[in-house]
Amino acid sequence: MPNDETRIERDRIEKRRFRIKDIDQLKLVDDVFNEYTLKALYELMNRRIVLEVYGPIAQGKEAKVIWGKDYDGRDIALKVYYTLANRFINRDPYIMGDRRFTRKPSNPFKFASMWCRKEFRNMKRAYDAMVTVPKPIAFYSNILVMEFIGDEGVPAPTLKDAPPEDAQAAYIDVVLNVEKAFIAGRLIHADLSEYNILNWNNKLFIIDWGSAVDASHPNLVELLTRDIRTINRFFDRLGALTIDEGELVNALIRRSRGRYEFIDGRLMIDGEDLLSYLKFNV
Ligand SMILES: Nc1ncnc2c1ncn2[C@@H]1O[C@H](COP(=O)(O)OP(=O)(O)O)[C@@H](O)[C@H]1O
């Protein structure tokens, strides 16, 4: 029998639930749902990608993340990019130099949609490169739909809030994911940190791929180094043995010139994985 607490919790969830007939009310509940965003949501619902949406679970600088369900009853996360011009932070340094995005739209709707599309494509590339990311499902206008990491609307905590039990294993996991993204996905995250990694029962998911750039980016060394430095700093503090950033960046760049293959989910170049290449064994 459900106790009071679960009943209250269920009521709370019920109140946050919106079916297609009343999503117009979302406008009143949350200012992220303006006409443009509602139209996108209708479209995703008509395409039977989204069944229901619930309340917001996180609010960032450029987007709000909302919990929903798909037609199979699975939890999904909807990342809704703000369309208000004043909410945008200046992202020019990232966009510039990435040949996939040469123009900066002045229209805030187009700008939000462009970021959404960029993040979706990056996530798809990372996902296809076997990087552990939430599975990207679809996008429309300024809404990105992806696999929900967490349980019943409670998102998995970030690595910052939930440090891993085994810091050494987690560090190696992150580094190998960076390598897969870079070599198999030809992608640099460019905003990698303990805030953009979710820890779901000690399985790590790298999120927030909006700023990621193609490996042909002119500042690739700088961006890759910054990602690794941030990660090293975090894991150093947790007492993990980390790989010298310069050595790691050089190894990744040298290895990116070889031909890779996946063996049992491990990325190999000339039959060697990154750790044996670096003779890094702990
Ligand atoms: N797929 C997901 N499943 C569950 N929660 C998520 C998911 N994606 C994002 N979140 C939640 O939203 C927060 C912000 O997401 P993020 O992509 O980092 O956006 P921002 O650009 O605002 O930093 C995360 O810390 C997490 O709490």
Ligand SMILES: [Mg+2]
């Ligand atoms: Mg983030």
